[in-house]
Amino acid sequence: MSPEKPALCAGCGGKISDRYYLLAVDKQWHLRCLKCCECKLALESELTCFAKDGSIYCKEDYYRRFSVQRCARCHLGISASEMVMRARDSVYHLSCFTCTTCNKTLTTGDHFGMKDSLVYCRLHFETLVQGPEYHPQLNFAELAAKGGGLALPYFNGTGTAQKGRPRKRKSPAMGIDIPSYNTGxxxxxTDHLDRDQQSYPQTQKTKRMRTSFKHHQLRTMKSYFAINHNPDAKDLKQLAQKTGLTKRVLQQDAHQV
Structure with a gap:
């Protein structure tokens, strides 16, 4: 900031004579003047702020007002960089994808069922659909078809790990469209959460399981295996921590990368 010509604060319009000032959205601000126009939160110590039509917002208020996607559980906005869970046409924060009855967090590999936009763990979904008495002769796949449960993978806010638009496959048991990701x-x-895996009607033939990688996972694997062509168990463990994949997947797909 030139001492001969003090800059003007974009917030209050006054001259900035302070030693320190803020630069946001290509404008200069007094430390005290950069604040959210909705909640008046001071943004001088925040890592991010957002601008829309000349107004400044904190992250929470910006996504609350302008986010395209909203969590079906808490109804708050979802950042495009956030990892989410998708079920039918609903999107959930990872922390919000919990059983409606017991509040158990559902993670990869867990069975679940859905009624409307509400999610249930396997136990409470069976109780909801069949009643308090458990009937072992009625398997979970039949319960899922009856109650509308789906098996879906992890997604991020910008889409799936699959390139291109997924084809739609009609599920006769549930009467709804579900995306097909070419995985066996x-x-x-039965209904469960699994990485890049989709359940189909029982009449479909068994297919070979195929694994889809996200861009950063594939890039990390290529770089690693270019240096180490024959990784041992310790190497695979370290790579698994970096990529979020299991050692089994890394070992099976190492020769294909």
Whole structure:
């Protein structure tokens, strides 16, 4: 800031004579003047702020007002960089994808069922659909078809790990469209959460399981295996921590990368 010609604060319009000032959205601000126009939160110590139509917002208020996607559980906005769970046409924060009855967090590999936009763990979904008495002769796949449960993978806010637009496959058991990601499943699949895996009607033949990688996972694997062509268990463990993949997946797909 030139001492001969003090800059003007974009917030109050006054001259900035302070030793320190803020630069946001290509404008200069007094430390005290950069604040959210909605909640008046001071943004001088915040890592990010957002601008829309000349107004400044904190992250929470910006996504609350302008976010395209909203969590079906808490109804708050979802950042495009956030990891989320998708079920049917609903999107959930990872922390919000919990059983409606017991509040258990559902993670990869867990069975779940849905009624409307509400999510249930396997136990409470069976109780909801079949009643308090458990009937072992009615398997979870039949319950899921009856109650509308789906098996879906992890997604991020910008889409799936699959390139291009997924084809739609009609599910006769549930009467809704579900995306097909060209991944195999067992004939007796029940509803569960799994990485890049989709359950299909039981009449479909068993296919070979295929794994889809996100861009950063594939890039990390290529770089690693270019240096180490024959990783041992310790190497695979370190790589698994970096990529978020299992050692089994890394070991199986190492020769294909």
């Amino acid at each position: 499943c067992n004939e007796n699949d």
